[in-house]
Amino acid sequence: MRELFKQRDGTTSIAEAVAPRNDVLIAIIACHAMTQRIKDVRDSWIPEIKGRADYKFFFGRTKDTGRMQYPDEVFLDVDDSYNGLPDKIKAVCKWSLEHGYKHVFKVDDDVLVFPDRLLRSGFRSHDFIGSFRGPSGGYLAGYPSGGPGYWLSEKAMRIVADAKPNGDWAEDRFVGNALAQAGIKCHNDQRYRIPMSGTTILKDTGQDAVISLCCHPPAQIDVLTIHKNRRNGRIVIPPISPRPKKTYKLLIAIKSCNANADRRQACRETWLQALKNVEYKFFIGQPEGKETDAIYLDCGDSYESLPEKTRSLIRHAYDRNFDFVYVCDDDTWTDCGKLLKTDFDQHDYVGFARPDYVHGGAYWLSRKSMEIIVKDRDPFATTREDLYVGKTLTSHGIAKKHDVKYIPVIGRGEPNRRNEFISLHGLSPVAMRAFQLRYIWS
Numbered sequence: 191m192r193e194l195f196k197q198r199d200g201t202t203s204i205a206e207a208v209a210p211r212n213d214v215l216i217a218i219i220a221c222h223a224m225t226q227r228i229k230d231v232r233d234s235w236i237p238e239i240k241g242r243a244d245y246k247f248f249f250g251r252t253k254d255t256g257r258m259q260y261p262d263e264v265f266l267d268v269d270d271s272y273n274g275l276p277d278k279i280k281a282v283c284k285w286s287l288e289h290g291y292k293h294v295f296k297v298d299d300d301v302l303v304f305p306d307r308l309l310r311s312g313f314r315s316h317d318f319i320g321s322f323r324g325p326s327g328g329y330l331a332g333y334p335s336g337g338p339g340y341w342l343s344e345k346a347m348r349i350v351a352d353a354k355p356n357g358d359w360a361e362d363r364f365v366g367n368a369l370a371q372a373g374i375k376c377h378n379d380q381r382y383r384i385p386m387s388g389t390t391i392l393k394d395t396g397q398d399a400v401i402s403l404c405c406h407p408p409a410q411i412d413v414l415t416i417h418k419n420r421r422n423g424r425i426v427i428p429p430i431s432p433r434p435k436k437t438y439k440l441l442i443a444i445k446s447c448n449a450n451a452d453r454r455q456a457c458r459e460t461w462l463q464a465l466k467n468v469e470y471k472f473f474i475g476q477p478e479g480k481e482t483d484a485i486y487l488d489c490g491d492s493y494e495s496l497p498e499k500t501r502s503l504i505r506h507a508y509d510r511n512f513d514f515v516y517v518c519d520d521d522t523w524t525d526c527g528k529l530l531k532t533d534f535d536q537h538d539y540v541g542f543a544r545p546d547y548v549h550g551g552a553y554w555l556s557r558k559s560m561e562i563i564v565k566d567r568d569p570f571a572t573t574r575e576d577l578y579v580g581k582t583l584t585s586h587g588i589a590k591k592h593d594v595k596y597i598p599v600i601g602r603g604e605p606n607r608r609n610e611f612i613s614l615h616g617l618s619p620v621a622m623r624a625f626q627l628r629y630i631w632s
Contacts, residue, residue, distance in 0.1 A: 213290065213291055214242075214243040214295075214309070215243065215244045215245065215286055215293070215294045216243055216245040216246075216295045216305075217248055217282050217286065217294050217295065218231065218245060218247045218248065218298070219275070219279070219282070219297070219298050219299060220249050220299045221249060222249055222250075222252045224299060227299040227300055228299060231247075234302065235303045235304070235305060238305045238306070240305070243295075246262055246264050247262060247263045248281075248282050249263060249266065250265075250270025250271075251266075251269065252265070252270060267281070269545075271545070272359070272594070273544075276355060276364040279296065279361045279365060280350060280351055280353065282294070283347040284351045287348065287351060291344075291347075292344045293314065293342070294341070294342045294347060295308060295313070295341050296336070296341075298336065298404065300337070300405050301338055301339060301403065301404050302405055303403075304399070304400065304401055307401045311381070311401055315377075316343070316377040317345050317369075317374050318334075318340065318343070318374050318375065318376045319334070319377045319379050320334020320335065320339065320340030320362075320378075321335050321379060321383065322377075326360075326603055326609075327358070327360065327602055328603065328604075329358065329367050330370070331369075331371075332370075333363050333366020333367065334362060334376050334382070335362060335404075336362030337362075338382035338384055338402040338403065338404040340365075340376070340382070346374055349368060349372045357601070357602075381400055381401040381402075382401055382402045383401075383404065438514055438535060439511060440468050440512065440513065440514050441471065441510075441512045442465065442469065442515075442516050442524075443470075443504075443506075443516065443518075444472045444518055444520050444522075445473055445500065445517065445518070445520060445550075446473065446474050446520040447475060448475070448479060451481075452619045453521055453618075453619055454472050454484070454520055455619070456617075457472075457523075457622070458483075459623065459626075460523060460622055460625075461524050461626065464525075468526070471483060471506075472484040472485070473485050473499060473506070474491060475489045475492075476488065476489065476490070487499060487502040487503065488502070494573045496574070496575035497573065497574070497575045500517070500578065500579060501578075504517075504555065504560050504564060512557070512560075513557050514534060514554055514555065514556055514557065515555050515560065516534075516552070516553075517550075517553055517555065518552040519550065519552075519615060521551075521618065522613055522615045522617070523613060524552065524612060525605050525613070528610065528611075528612045529612050529613070532593075532595075534554040537556070537591040538556040538558050538591075539553065539556070539559050539579075539580075539583050539588050540553060540554040541554065541592075542598045546577060546580050546581060546584070547577045547590070548590050550574070550575055550576030550579075551598050551599075551615030552596040552612075552613040553576075553579075555579075558588070559588055562586045563583070566582050595610050595611050595613075597613060597614045598616075599615060599616050600614065600615075600616045600617070604625070606628075607629070
């Protein structure tokens, strides 16, 4: 363990590395599922702090009772998933205030930080600092991108710690809106960076040099690699090698019912117009109708019959040798172009994840997952088809891949041509047609 905290000259002990020193804390937001990221941070930029600030890794709850807690780690009594980030940042602020810190730099665990520049960045002159962006998701205030990090003063921390949840899943947006309501504006500093795809060189010297660099996609390279590849005043990000795409047999399976003919027509008139070279079908229960793009399954057609209907549509896809099936509701709008460019083929179960399942508005299943559901002999008893799918797959060791780009409810943002969001669930036929026009002009 001593090696994890040792300075380059080998003289710093564990106690020296984590003992409180001053009023500045670097709060690194972590989760129990991403232990390699923690190691990369410890092996790269943590030794460069050199005692000029304190740092801690902040985790949520874990079911692993044998998990060792190291001296530079804090376990908070909050959800450790992506959806729990707003509660986690509130808890981080409360913990920091209780331990006497006046300034906190919140940063994610996939970020390369340059401590020299960070601690000379003028953070004491403002209550709230970061790389500012405009409003999103229907929320009024702009906010700094949370990945590369932002500074909070003691005043700002107290506001965030006391802020009431507003239903937002995005921690940075939650913080920005809470502070804006209290009259605190973000001081824009673009040295906190998210490199975009195609960027190869960033400035590593001078007044405008990068302070922090978010290394999750689209950068697609880890903290340790970038830290090692700094050369001659430059940060070099290797070009991304495109992953060769295989040709898959895909099905777009839209759950519907006999009563929802207006919803199906809205789908046909809007997002299905953009679907090329991929088969789609509406899946409906009995009694059988005459729509040529619908499959009438031998099952009930009520809401309570959805688990049975879902299992039947998955059997339909499995028996016809589809490799992947995209399952969505008839009130879900989807950007087909973005959908087919995702890495759905790298996972067995993808969508907006809840604790026990992926939201039923839109999700991908691999052939492996289809086979599990088709062959399962002990169906989980519930009237909620997404919970049924989630419980069944989890019991067979299939992990959920959380992807926020599949928006589960109205009010959490919406797809447009300039962002990465893929789907939006919960649209009436009128709203779906209106959204289609809004998207075209976005």
